[in-house]
Amino acid sequence: MNNKEIQEQRMKGYFMQATKELLKGEGLKSLNVRNIAQQAGYSFATLYNYFKDVKELVFLCVDDFQQECAAEITQKVNGVPGGPAKIKAITKAYMAYFVQYPSVFNLFFIEKLGDIGQKQPTANLIFTFLDRLTADDWDYCRKKYNLQENDITVAKAELNYITAGMLLFYMNRIQPASYSDFSEAIDIQINAIVDRIEISKA
Amino acid sequence: MNNKEIQEQRMKGYFMQATKELLKGEGLKSLNVRNIAQQAGYSFATLYNYFKDVKELVFLCVDDFQQECAAEITQKVNGVPGGPAKIKAITKAYMAYFVQYPSVFNLFFIEKLGDIGQKQPTANLIFTFLDRLTADDWDYCRKKYNLQENDITVAKAELNYITAGMLLFYMNRIQPASYSDFSEAIDIQINAIVDRIEISKA
DNA sequence: AAATATAATTAACATTGTTAAATATATAAT
DNA sequence: ATTATATATTTAACAATGTTAATTATATTT
Incomplete structure (x- = not known):
């Protein structure tokens, strides 16, 4: 893995971690792109640089x-x-x-x-x-x-x-x-x- | 059943019929209050005079x-x-x-x-x-x-x-x-x- | 026929996922 | 080191949806 790939994996990890925390905590009610991104410390649009859509992110968990x-x-x-x-x-x-x-x-x-x-x-x-x-x-x-x-x-x-x-x-x-x-x-x-x-x- | 009740049942029936047709036809993708109401021949807001929310309507089917x-x-x-x-x-x-x-x-x-x-x-x-x-x-x-x-x-x-x-x-x-x-x-x-x-x- | 109650519609709002435009940040070239 | 370019991030905007409020139309009663 080159630097770019390492960084990309890290970013994906932040969003996945946020998703998992929300799912295990508040549950599905509060699982949306804006909450996920906030929990990850990014804007919701950033998510789309790393995942095709929110379903891809969620199923990766x-x-x-x-x-x-x-x-x-x-x-x-x-x-x-x-x-x-x-x-x-x-x-x-x-x-x-x-x-x-x-x-x-x-x-x-x-x-x-x-x-x-x-x-x-x-x-x-x-x-x-x-x-x-x-x-x-x-x-x-x-x-x-x-x-x-x-x-x-x-x-x-x-x-x-x-x-x-x-x-x-x-x-x-x-x-x-x-x-x-x-x-x-x-x-x-x-x-x-x-x-x-x-x-x-x- | 008095007149009012008869009419109310009829109205509910129209919306239920529309819901069933949509579910059996286009499926869940196109099942929303606007489509249901259109299929029933009414405005979407009319639906709320007869059902608490769309879930009530759907589960009545x-x-x-x-x-x-x-x-x-x-x-x-x-x-x-x-x-x-x-x-x-x-x-x-x-x-x-x-x-x-x-x-x-x-x-x-x-x-x-x-x-x-x-x-x-x-x-x-x-x-x-x-x-x-x-x-x-x-x-x-x-x-x-x-x-x-x-x-x-x-x-x-x-x-x-x-x-x-x-x-x-x-x-x-x-x-x-x-x-x-x-x-x-x-x-x-x-x-x-x-x-x-x-x-x-x- | 006018007044009132009831029903239906349009307008408006909040939430959501997604994309486009704009801005900031990092990298490369001179 | 400074400028030019590529990359990453964010803000703005849109479309779809469920729901409620305000408005208009229709029916009922006096």
């Missing part, structure tokens, strides 16, 4: 949020023995993260990706996130219980879709109506999927 | 769309024998409807409900939609296969969450990347859930 989320999960499930129990724990922690940061949920799942071709890699990153978080433990299960590759693929997809669906209903439609009901529903669904795998060995 | 969707499904699954096969067919037709009308998907699942208390009944309507569509056939299964009430409750919730999650990923993130892949994934997931119930009788 996905990667950072995933790393932060993964770190929180790792810390949270520390001590849980590998295998089915860990898959459950990771999945629950994954959901808890989005409940804690609704704006990140919005960014990951709701926000429309304007330029389709450009952001397909990001969409893929989001789609595969839970799979990557649980990959090691699924592998462990496959070996331990001598499971079919295909059964695992289906179970992984099931977990991915169910967590997205539950979060969608809870975050956007407040269904179930209380967090404790939601939490209970999570347990039921996750256990149903993961326990099924264990049973299938029999 | 949920009921009509559900009826339309239910009618399409009923017609589509006509001839499918009741029971597991019909649950599968209904669920697939339910998803196909949202793929056909992305704006309706947005209204049902994505659009933020502004006033929380006011629109909770609507949120509940959306949450229970698939359950209501398949209720008869689940009941049929319960009797035929002598199933546990609880197993059915979990399976229903599973279907509800998985369909929402799959639609979310496909509509908002284009994952899977092609409709045929998506369609295949639907089959796999729906079959996995419904077939499990049949097997559990053994």
